[in-house]
Amino acid sequence: MGITICAVTPTFAAEVGDVDLSRLSEADLAEVKAAFWKYALLIFPDQDLAPEQHLAFAERFGPIEADRVLDQATASSRLDSKFADISNLDAQGEIWEAASRQRMYKAGNRLWHTDSSFKFRPGLCSLLYARTVAPVGGHTEFADQRAAYDALPDAMKEKLRGLVAEHSIATSRRRSGFTNFTTEEAGRLPPVPQALVRTIPQSGRKSLYVASHAGRIFGMPEEKGGALIDQLIAHVSQRQFVYTHRWRARDLVMWDNRCTMHRGTEYDDLRWVRDMRRATVSDVANSCEQEGIALPA
Numbered sequence: 001m002g003i004t005i006c007a008v009t010p011t012f013a014a015e016v017g018d019v020d021l022s023r024l025s026e027a028d029l030a031e032v033k034a035a036f037w038k039y040a041l042l043i044f045p046d047q048d049l050a051p052e053q054h055l056a057f058a059e060r061f062g063p064i065e066a067d068r069v070l071d072q073a074t075a076s077s078r079l080d081s082k083f084a085d086i087s088n089l090d091a092q093g094e095i096w097e098a099a100s101r102q103r104m105y106k107a108g109n110r111l112w113h114t115d116s117s118f119k120f121r122p123g124l125c126s127l128l129y130a131r132t133v134a135p136v137g138g139h140t141e142f143a144d145q146r147a148a149y150d151a152l153p154d155a156m157k158e159k160l161r162g163l164v165a166e167h168s169i170a171t172s173r174r175r176s177g178f179t180n181f182t183t184e185e186a187g188r189l190p191p192v193p194q195a196l197v198r199t200i201p202q203s204g205r206k207s208l209y210v211a212s213h214a215g216r217i218f219g220m221p222e223e224k225g226g227a228l229i230d231q232l233i234a235h236v237s238q239r240q241f242v243y244t245h246r247w248r249a250r251d252l253v254m255w256d257n258r259c260t261m262h263r264g265t266e267y268d269d270l271r272w273v274r275d276m277r278r279a280t281v282s283d284v285a286n287s288c289e290q291e292g293i294a295l296p297a
Contacts, residue, residue: 002018002027002028002031003016003017003018003019003028003031003032003035004016004017004018004019005017005031005035007039008243009243011038011039011144011146011147012039012040012041012144012146012147012241012243013039013040013041013042013043013142013243014035014038014039014041014042014043015042015043015044015045016032016035016042016043016044017045019032019044020047021044021047021049021053021054021057021252022047022048022049022050022053022057024057024060029060033061036125036254036256037200037202037203037256038203040144040146040255040256040259040260041142041144041243041253041254041255041256041260042253042254042255043245043251043252043253044251044252044253044254045248045250045251046248046250046251047129047250047251047252048250049129049250049252051079051080051083051277054083054127054129054252054277054279055080055082055083055279057127057252058127058279058281059281061124061125061281062124062125062281062282062283062284063281063282064082064279064280064281064282065082065116065119065123065279065280065281065282066081066082068081068084069105069169069185069188069189078091078093079277082279083277083278083279084277084278084279084280085277086106086109086128086264086274086276086277086278087273087274087275087276087277088103088269088270088272088273088274089273089275090102095269095270095271095273096269096270098270101180103269104177104178104180105173105178105180107176107177107178108172108173108175108176108178108212109263109264110176110263110264110265110266111172111175111176111212111263112143112211112212112233112236112237112261112262112263113172113211113212113213113261113262113263114209114211114213114257114258114260114261114262115257115278115280116257116280116282117167117194117209117211117213117214117257118167118168118169118171118172118189118191118192118213119189119192120192120286121282121283121284121285121286122167122194122257122258122282122283122286122287123257123280123281123282123283124256124257124258124281124282124283124284125254125255125256125257125280125281126254126255126257126278126279126280126281127252127253127254127278127279127280127281128140128252128253128254128276128277128278129250129251129252129276129277129278130247130248130249130250130251130252130253130275130276131249131250131275131276131277132249132273132274132275133247133248133249133274133276134267134268134269134272134273134274135272136267136268136272137265137266137267137268138247138264138265138266138267138272138274139244139245139246139247139264139265140244140245140247140253140262140263140264140265141237141242141243141244141245141262141263141265142242142243142244142245142255142260142261142262143236143237143241143242143260143261143262144236144241144242144243144259144260145207145208145209145210145236145241145259145260145261146200146203146205146206146207146208146259147240147241148208148232148235148236148238148241149197149206149207149208150205150206151235151241152235157197160196160197160208161197162293163195163196163197163217163218163219163220164193164194164195164196164217164218164219164288164293164295164296165193165194165195165196165209165210165214165215165216165217165218165225165229166191166192166193166194166214166215166216166217166218167191167192167193167194167211167213167214167215168189168190168191168192168213168215169189169213170186170191171191171212171213171214171215172211172212172213175212191215192286193218193286193288193295193296194209194214194286194287194288195209195287195288195290195291195293196208196209196210196217196232197209197291198258198259198287198290198291199290199291200256200258200259201290205259207258207259208232208236209258209259209287210229210232210233210236210261211233211261212233214229215229216229217229218296219296233261236261237261244265247276257280257283258283258287
């Protein structure tokens with residue numbers, strides 16, 4: 001008996017059943033990968049995963065990022081460095097204070113983004129596992145950038161061809177009001193170029209590649225380029241392209257960062273515990289290199 005796939009839409013988001021990710025056979029892994037390249041977003045309910053099992057599954061898709069943006073001395077140290085701590089807990093496992101630096105920094109997760117596009121070698125996919133969820137709020141919205149690209153007028157597709165945007169973690173955090181980076185943090189992740197339109201190798205589908213990390217477009221006046229990025233984000237995040245996930249404890253959700261955007265929604269983070277951890281798999285190369293676009297100077 002193989003895995004069960006229940007699609008949310010014909011080409012975006014699917015629930016996967018009859019599978020235990022802690023002991024995944026090669027045959028089941030092949031089915032999971034085929035579903036992932038098709039739907040770009042998979043939901044695995046009721047998974048009982050130890051941290052090492054979560055990482056082992058992620059590693060079936062490639063190398064896991066281990067570098068964090070904030071200094072480890074000030075960031076949460078609850079988890080292995082291969083995990084991003086997507087929670088409202090401090091290093092001691094207590095709900096953070098209202099003025100917590102982590103809380104202010106993570107407010108940027110409520111903006112539409114794609115993980116690690118601010119790194120020269122960006123994220124390929126992310127795998128987020130829920131241990132404890134808030135009873136009210138705290139959903140995650142996902143947007144299909146492939147379908148959004150398909151829906152663009154031909155004239156816009158031609159306008160976007162070959163364009164390169166500059167991505168930076170500082171750009172998205174300024175959008176959410178966070179500017180409190182240390183000198184070392186500010187220098188750790190300089191702005192990087194990423195293609196504005198990219199092709200997903202496993203499906204051949206073209207996709208927009210925009211996010212709140214994108215601040216300007218090379219070769220375009222800054223104000224005009226910024227306006228185009230905002231226009232594209234507004235286009236991608238229209239309701240017809242969006243799936244909203246209401247979390248249950250022990251859900252593992254994985255998504256393709258190359259062709260989706262996502263954002264967290266609000267919940268009472270000073271009252272309810274939300275304990276999640278994310279592993280992000282690195283892409284094979286910078287998106288410009290993959291598209292054969294010359295890197296801007």
